[in-house]
Amino acid sequence: METKTQFKFFIVDDDVFCANMYNQYLVNMKYDDLTHYSNGSDCIANLHLKPDIIFLDHNMEDINGFEVLKKIKRYDPNIYVVMISGQENIETAVDALKYGAFDYVIKGNDVYEKLELIINKIIAVKEQLKNNYPGFIKRLLSIF
Amino acid sequence: MDLHKLLQRQINKNVPADLQDNPFFQSFIKTVNDSYLSFERDKDLMDHSFQESEKEYNEVHQNLKKEYELKQQSILNLYESLTQLDQGYSSINEDEKNDLLFISKYVSEQITKRKETEKKLFETVQFLKTLLGNLQSGILVVDNNDTILFVNQYLCDIRNINASPDEMIGKKPAQYIGDAQVLFKDSQAYKNRIDEILSRKEIVIGEILETIDNRFFERDYVPIFIDSICIGHLWKSTDVTQRIKSKNLLKQSEERNRIIMNSSLNAIITIDSTGKITFWNNQAEIIFGWKKEEVLGKTLNETIIPDRHKEGHTKGLKYYTETGKGPVLNKQIELPAVNNMGHEFPVEISIIPLEQNGEVFFCSFMQDISERKKTETKLKVQEEKYRNIITNMNLGLIEVDNNEIIQFANQSFASISGFEIEELIGLNPAKTFVFGENLEKLNAKNKLREKGVSDVYQIPVKNKRGELRWWAIGGAPNYDDKGKLVGSIGIHLDITEQKQMEIELESEKLKAEQASKAKEAFLANMSHEIRTPLNGIIGFLRELERQNLTDLQKKYVENSTVASKHLLSIINNILDISKIEAGEMSIEVEDFIFENVISNVVNVLEPLAKKKGLKLISQISKDVHQVLKGDIVRLEQVLFNLIGNSLKFTHKGKIHLKCEVLKDTKTFQRLQISVVDTGIGMEQGYAENIFNKFSQEDKAITRKFGGTGLGMTITKELIQLMNGKINVQSEKGSGTTISFIIDLEKGSINNIKKVQDEINVDISGINVLLVEDNIINRMVAINTLNYFNCLVTEATNGIEAIEILKNKSFDIILMDVQMPEMDGIEATMKIREELKLQTPIIALTANAFKSEVDKCKNAGMDDYITKPFEEFDLIETISRYTNKHGALNDAVKEKDKKLYDLKSLYSIGRDNPEFITxxxxxxxxxxKEVIPNAEAALSCDEFLVLSQFIHKxxxxxxxxxxFSIIEDIKILEKISKEGSDKEKITSIFFQIKDTLLTAVEQLKEEIQG
Known part of the structure; x- marks a missing residue:
């Protein structure tokens, strides 16, 4: 709890209410590097700030969430993008994952728990990736 | 006539008197008399003149006389001075001395000579002056009266004097010292030193002065003595900056050379051609122990050469002097040497003959190589060791070149492969042994070698006889001593047997996994299959209880209920265990009031304790945070298990439940919860075993105390799931203490789910559709529902239910999950998607696995109840999903009631009022922005736009x-998307709009108040 991995978050949602909610969720989880963009273009324009995790609303007025997702992934495939959508539509979810989203969350009152789960998953994945480097292969009969 | 007397006399005497008067004669005599008279006058004149001349002569004579005397005197003086001035004069003869002419000649000669000399002298002086003037040294000559006699321009320049040398001559040097003084680093000392030198009048040569601008002058002071008399002194000052600097540089370079020589890790010793040591550096002192002072001048034979080499050294020196050749010179050789303690050790030595100024000497560089020798020996031993290891370990070793051709193979490899060593050389191992797709693998490995990567891998191969063998191959790139890749080395171990075992093991594991899966499936099925009839038994027993029964009958029914509930608890425990083992069990986290949990458990168990005559005391530390976060159900389960266990094994005394805080941080508390009993206890050694399945210390106990044998296992697993630790301390006969430690996050009282008031469970008049294939279960449910005055419509499967739903609407649907024809999941999806009904659907499932529950919820069910159900659970759940319609109807009535609920907002915002506002x-x-837009969209029949607004x-x-409009919002979003039912859309929209506007007004008050 005390030593939490800090991430840089982008919250991209044209719904200020939701964005503020997510913001507060993350604040509750002791994350403080949070930036809110109310449209996809702003988010893309600021990718150079190297966000670790982006919560991306699917249904936005300017650019469709998928377009933003694709652009983010093209810019840096290592950014974890979590699609958030009000649509309980399997196709959207599948598409999101297909375009490289880390996870897909449906808006609702349990978003908080879901966000926490997803962040934990991201931490676990990152940890796993770190550990996956081929360890020091003990050289058998190193005399050669 | 007066005649001249003489003439008269003469006439008188000589002339006769006759004649005398002759006139002729008288005229004659007259003329002669005139002549006489003239003669007389002339004679007088003559006399006078003579007298005058005489007088004059006398005067001149007198003068001459005086002159002569003077001359005499001066000649005397001349003689004197000649004697004095000229030594040569004395050599002149006395006779000649009187010869003035000679003297004068001599003197004249002398004078000429002197003039010559003077001229030469002048030239010399002039020459000297020019010389001094142009000399690259400052010259200052001062006479005894401290007056400057000579100074050159250069001095003025270097001493910063602002006067020309001509001006300075004749002046006092003190006048100029001020100018010069400031030039020097210590100007006062400069002046003092001058005064000191002057007072001593001793020659001072080569004094170095440093100026403030870092120039150096060499100053000489030379007092000038003539015939031991000091007549003045000379200062000479020369700019020697360059010289000093080069001297310093030289000194530095010399120093550096010396330091280098001394700090060299080689001992450096030079000897001259006679063998005497002339140089001995620090390292030599260290290596040989001899101090420099001790060895200089000695021969090497006397110092460091061991006895047996002494003769050789002498001979070598001699040979070199004779022939100029030496076989040991100019190369590195290893020789033994001795130190001053007589200890002999190997040194590496190079002797270089050198010649300087015709002198031959030898410079030797030596290094103590005893360490290296040791290491070399060690290396040799090690190499031998590893060679032995390879030979003895039966590891097949081959070396291949870059073309994969075997260059070397050892005997072990030959026996592993079945080839002879001679056959192997020149073979390509990949082509010889490897087959099929493994070739690619081997090629990939070879690529790795080229990159310098070594690794170990396993590969199936064929040996010479064509048998399949498994080899473990450790491959490493092989480099030559220049680091160039020349191939690779492979070490081969035949692991065929191990591999076979591994394969067998793999298949065993697979089998085990399948068995485990089968077990899970069996448990799931069993759970379902047993639960279904049990549901009937418990349900009907419940019904039977409601009948008018005799006391005996009542008791029988009660016993049957207890027995069936026990059976249920066993099944539940088995299920729990299998859930835990299958990783299905998850811990929920919700806020709860800790004290309530404890009192729940105590309240239930206290009557049981009383029945046995035991005291059940709970003691909660007041430090425990009122609200904590955790899984209430599991925590209660743990406590029930622990206290229940204690109750079971305690006959008298008390059971103590203690809750203490071990650690209190801002976010969480570490609690220790202990159950202490005064029961039968057990051996401490057995304590750990109680967590094993179906274990009790004594088999007899099992019969005596009963139990599923799973309680403690579940308890331990649950605590581990909660990241806690459980600990047992027990003494046979005196009691047991079981305690566990868990970390629980602190919660907020705002997040506590309000326990539904029991009054709300009035579900009379509710229209229920019961979909259930099992007739007994249906009857159980119908009985209960009828008991609570519900209207029940039955359906035996999904298809039937859908048919019914097409014509009739219900308040709630109770849906069995496993049914023939169409199961509950499919039916639910159809109801939601095809019939577009939002009627709450409660799953009735005998399968309590989470995966099942998730499936239900995903299909669109609202909640679930596991069979066999507790009556209260069913009623409560139904009322929860049906009561809100009543609330909706009462909306008007409750106008003043707040339409919103900020509880979750407060919880998210951690009670931060700013966030809420x-x-x-x-x-x-x-x-305010969306509602008018949505209304406009509605009026233009743009339902899709409306749907988007609502969605937003x-x-x-x-x-x-x-909450009151959430369902409506969902419906509105959906139907406006479909856009078919304008009437319904409009009605729901305005209802929502009213509610929202009211809520907005209320919220405004909220933030103002």
């Missing part, structure tokens, strides 16, 4: 907890 403002703005505000409405 901000969110409310955002919400109000959003609603839905999360906000949920966030603000305006």
């Amino acid at each position: 901000k969110m409310i403002i955002i919400f109000i703005e959003q609603i 505000i839905r999360p906000s409405i949920e966030g603000m907890g305006i």
Whole structure:
């Protein structure tokens, strides 16, 4: 709890209410590097700030969430993008994952728990990736 | 006539008197007399003149006389001075001395000579002056009166004097010292030193002065003595900056050379051609122990050469002097040497003959190589060791070149492969042994070698006889001593047997996994299959209880209920265990009041304790945070198990439940919860075993105390799931203490789910559709529902249910999951998607696995109840999903009641009022913006746009907890998307609009108040 991995978050949602909610969720989880963009273009324009995790609303007025997702992934495939959508539509979810989203969350009152789960998953994945480097292969009969 | 007397006399005497008077004669005599008279006058004149001349002569004579005397005197003087001035004069003869002419000649000669000399002298002086003037040294000559006699321009320049040398001559040097003084580093000392030198009048040569601008002058002071008399002194000053600097550089370089020589890790010793040591550096002192002073001048034979080499050394020296050749010179050789303690050790030595100024000497560089020798020996031993290891370990070793051709193979490899060593050389191992797709693998490995990577891998191969063998191959790139890749080395171990075992093991594991899966499936099925009839038994027993029974009958029914409930608990425990083992069990986290949990458990168990005559005391430390976060159900289960266990094994005394805080941080508390009993206890050694399945210390106990044998196992697993630790301390006969430690996050009282008031469970008149294939279960449910005055319609499977639903609407649907024809999941999906009904659906499932529950919820069910159900659970659940319609109807009545619920907002915002206010403002703005837009869209029949607007505000409405319209919002979003039922859309929209506007007004008050 005390030593939490800090991430840089982008919250991209044209719904200020939701964005503020997510913001507060993350604040509750002791994350403080949070930036809110109310449209996809702003988010893309600021990718150079190297966000670790982006919560991306699917249904936005300017650019469709998928377009933003694709652009983010093209810019840096290592950014974890979590699609958030009000649509309980399997196709959207599948598409999101297909375009490289880390996870897909449906808006609702349990978003908080879901966000926490997803962040934990991201931490676990990152940890796993770190550990996956081929360890020091003990050289058998190193005399050669 | 007067005649001259003489003439008269003469006439008188000589002339006769006759004649005398002759006139002729008288005229004659007259003329002669005139002549006489003239003669007389002339004679007088003559006399006078003579007298005058005489007088003059006398005067001149007198003068001459004086002159002569003077001359005499001066000649005398001349003689004197000649004697004095000229030594040569004395050599002149006395006779000649009187010869003035000679003297004068001599003197004249002398004078000429002197003039010559003077001229030469002048030239010399002139020459000297020019010389001094142009000399690259400052010259200052001062006479005894401290007056400057000579100074040159250069001095003026270097001493910074602002006067020309001509001006200075004749002046006092003190006048100029001020100018010069400031030039020097210590000007006062400069002046003092001059005074000191002057007072001593001793020659001082080569004094170095340093100026402030870092120039150096060499100053000489030379007092000038003539015939031991000091007549003055000379200062000479020369700019020697360059010389000093080069001297310093030289000194430095010399120093550096010396330091280098001394700090060299080689001992450096030079000897001259006679063998005497002339140089001995620090390292030589260290290596040989001899001090420099001790060895200089000695021969090497006397110092460091061991006895047996002494003769050789002498001979070598001699040979070199004779022939100029030496076989040991100019190369590195290893020789033994001795130190001053007589200890002999190997040194590496190079002797270089050198010649300087015709002198031959030898410079030797030596290094103590005893360490290296040791290492070399060690290396040799090690190499031998590893060679032995390879030979003895039966590891097949081959070396291949870059073309994969075997260059070397050892005997072990030959026996592993079945080839002879001679056959192997020149073979390509990949082509010889490897087959099929393994070739690619081997090629990939070879690529790795080229990159310098070594690794170990396993590969199936064929040996010479064509048998399949498994080899473990450790491959490493092989480099030559220049680091160039020349191939690779492979070490081969035949692991065929191990591999076979591995394969067998693999298949065993697979089997085990399958068995485990089968077990899980069996448990799931069993759970379902047993639960279904048990549901009937418990249900009918419940019904039977409601009948008028005799006391005996009542008791029988009660016993049957207890027995069936026990059976259920066993099944539940088995299920729990299998859930835990299958990783299905998950811990929920919700806020709860800790004290309530404890009192729940105590309240239930206290009557049991009393029955046995035991005291059950709970003691909660007041430090325990009122609200904690955790899984109440599992925590209660643990406590029930622990206390239940204690109750079971305690006959008298008391059971103590203690809750203490071990650690208290801002976010969580570490609690230790202990159950202490005074029961039969057990051996401490057995304590750990109680967590094993179906274990009790004594088999007899099992019979005596009963139990499923799973309680403690579940308890331990649950505690581990909660990241806690459990600990048992027990003494046979005196009691047991079981305690566990868990970390629980602190919660907020705002998040506590309000326990539904029991009054709300009035479900009479509710229209229920019961979909259930099992007739007994159906009857159980119908009995219960009828008991609570519900209207029940039955359906035996999904298809039937859908048919019924097409014609009739219900308040709630109870749906069995496993049914023939169409199961509950499919039916639910159809109801939601095809019939578009939002009627709450409660799953009735005998399968309590989470995966099942998730399936239900995903299909669109609202909640679930596991069979066999507790009557209360069913009623409560039904009322929860049906009561809100009543609330909706009462909406008008409760106008003043707050339409929103900020509980979740407060919980998210951690009670931060600023956050709440901000969110409310955002919400109000959003609603005010969206509602008119949505209304406009509705009036233009743009339902899709309306749907989008509604979709947009839905999360906000949920966030603000305006629960009364959430369902409507969902419906509105959906039907406006379909856009078919304008009437319904309009009606729901305006209903929502009213509610939202009211809520906005209320919220405004909230933030103002």
